[in-house]
Amino acid sequence: MIQIRPATPSDFEQIWPIFHTIVAAGETYTYPQDTDQQQAFQLWMETPRQTFVAEDNGEILGSYFIKTNQTGGGKHVCNCGYMVSPKARGLGLARLMCEHSQEIAKQYGYQAMQFNFVVASNQVAVQLWTKLGFATVGRLPQAFLHPQLGYVDALVMYKCLAE
Amino acid sequence: MIQIRPATPSDFEQIWPIFHTIVAAGETYTYPQDTDQQQAFQLWMETPRQTFVAEDNGEILGSYFIKTNQTGGGKHVCNCGYMVSPKARGLGLARLMCEHSQEIAKQYGYQAMQFNFVVASNQVAVQLWTKLGFATVGRLPQAFLHPQLGYVDALVMYKCLAE
Numbered sequence: 001m002i003q004i005r006p007a008t009p010s011d012f013e014q015i016w017p018i019f020h021t022i023v024a025a026g027e028t029y030t031y032p033q034d035t036d037q038q039q040a041f042q043l044w045m046e047t048p049r050q051t052f053v054a055e056d057n058g059e060i061l062g063s064y065f066i067k068t069n070q071t072g073g074g075k076h077v078c079n080c081g082y083m084v085s086p087k088a089r090g091l092g093l094a095r096l097m098c099e100h101s102q103e104i105a106k107q108y109g110y111q112a113m114q115f116n117f118v119v120a121s122n123q124v125a126v127q128l129w130t131k132l133g134f135a136t137v138g139r140l141p142q143a144f145l146h147p148q149l150g151y152v153d154a155l156v157m158y159k160c161l162a163e
Numbered sequence: 164m165i166q167i168r169p170a171t172p173s174d175f176e177q178i179w180p181i182f183h184t185i186v187a188a189g190e191t192y193t194y195p196q197d198t199d200q201q202q203a204f205q206l207w208m209e210t211p212r213q214t215f216v217a218e219d220n221g222e223i224l225g226s227y228f229i230k231t232n233q234t235g236g237g238k239h240v241c242n243c244g245y246m247v248s249p250k251a252r253g254l255g256l257a258r259l260m261c262e263h264s265q266e267i268a269k270q271y272g273y274q275a276m277q278f279n280f281v282v283a284s285n286q287v288a289v290q291l292w293t294k295l296g297f298a299t300v301g302r303l304p305q306a307f308l309h310p311q312l313g314y315v316d317a318l319v320m321y322k323c324l325a326e
Contacts, residue, residue, distance in 0.1 A: 030233040070193040073308045138301020138319045145236045156301045
C-alpha cells in the first residue's frame with residue numbers, strides 16, 4: 001500500500017540513489033549530471049517549500065517537491081518536480097504523486113501549477129501530464145542537450161487549479 | 164555618450180533607486196514589491212553571472228544582468244533582465260543594453276537567450292524584444308498579478324544566437 005507523506009531529512013538516504021540514477025543519466029532534468037549528494041540534498045530537500053516521499057512498507061519508491069515558481073506578482077503559481085525509482089516504474093507512481101501535489105498546491109493556496117522545463121523527448125512524462133490536464137503553453141527550441149539525442153526542445157506545461 | 168560596462172559593487176548606490184522604483188511599482192518584475200536594498204543587491208549583483216551598467220558621464224541610467232538560465236543540459240541558454248531609469252525612458256537604452264547583452268552572451272558561449280517571464284501588459288517590452296528578434300514561444304495564462312490590471316498573462320520569449 002503506497003503512502004505519500006512529507007519527507008524528513010533522514011529520508012534522503014533512500015531518495016539519493018533515485019535522484020542520482022535519474023540525474024546522472026542526464027535525460028530529463030537540468031541538474032548537472034555530476035550533482036553530488038550534498039548539492040542534491042540542498043536542491044531537493046532544502047530549496048523547495050516542501051518535499052514528499054511515496055513509500056511502500058517503509059521503502060521509498062518516489063519523491064516530489066513543491067515550490068513557489070516566481071515571487072511577487074507570480075507567487076500564486078507553484079512548480080513541482082517528481083522522481084520515481086527505476087524499479088518502481090509503470091506502477092502509476094508519477095500519476096499518484098502529481099495528483100497528490102495538486103491537492104497540496106490547492107491547500108497551500110496556489111492557483112496554478114507550472115512545469116518550466118519538460119524535455120520533449122521524455123514522452124512518458126509529456127503524455128502523463130497532458131492526461132492529467134496540463135496544457136503545453138510553451139516550446140523552447142533546442143533548449144536541452146540530451147546525451148544521446150543531442151539538442152531537443154523543452155516544453156512549458158501549465159494547469160489552472162481553480163475549481 | 165552612453166557607455167555600457169561591467170558593474171562594480173559601488174555602482175549599486177545608483178542602481179538601487181532605479182531597481183526600487185521599478186520593483187515597487189510591481190508592474191513588470193516578479194520580485195516582491197517590498198524587496199529591500201540588501202535583497203536587491205543579492206538578486207541583481209550577486210546571483211547573476213555578470214551585471215552591467217549603462218552610464219552617461221558617470222550617471223547610471225540603466226543596468227542589466229546575464230545569467231545561465233538552467234544548469235546541466237540547459238546551460239547553453241542564458242537569461243537577462245534589464246532596467247532603465249524612469250528619467251531615461253525613450254532614449255533607446257533598453258535596445259542598446261539588449262543588443263550589448265546578445266554580444267556578451269555569444270562571447271560567453273551561450274547559444275540562445277530566454278526571457279522566462281515577460282508580463283504581457285508590458286507592451287513596450289514585448290514590442291521591443293519582438294523587434295530585436297525574440298520569438299514568443301510560450302504564454303503563461305494569468306501567471307502575473309498586476310497591481311492595477313489584475314491577473315494578466317506572461318510570455319516566454321526566446322532568441323537563438325547562433326549565426
